[in-house]
Amino acid sequence: MSEWDKQQQGRRFEGWAFTFCKAAFLVLLFQKYALFALSGLAAVFYLLAAAKGVKEWHCWAKPPWVTLFWVGVFLFEGWRQFGHLL
Numbered sequence: 001m002s003e004w005d006k007q008q009q010g011r012r013f014e015g016w017a018f019t020f021c022k023a024a025f026l027v028l029l030f031q032k033y034a035l036f037a038l039s040g041l042a043a044v045f046y047l048l049a050a051a052k053g054v055k056e057w058h059c060w061a062k063p064p065w066v067t068l069f070w071v072g073v074f075l076f077e078g079w080r081q082f083g084h085l086l
Contacts, residue, residue: 026038032081033081035073035077036074036077036078036081039070039071039073039074039077040070040074042070043067043070043071043074046059046063046066046067046070047067050063050064050067
């Protein structure tokens with residue numbers, strides 16, 4: 001394997017590590033409300049991106065399904081976390 005190939009593979013691994021680093025940091029911040037907060041933020045930012053005309057999505061699902069999924073998760077988590085308060 002050439003040095004360039006090793007570096008490319010290393011960059012790919014670093015990209016995955018950075019993704020998990022961001023996720024872990026957000027869970028650390030939000031703790032037990034992480035899924036509620038992050039699903040809400042994902043839905044809001046996907047809606048904002050769509051409103052600005054972005055057509056390229058980097059998620060496992062494509063619009064509008066990804067936004068609907070995260071809105072659903074947000075609503076379910078809101079009910080699960082705070083439903084007893086109503």
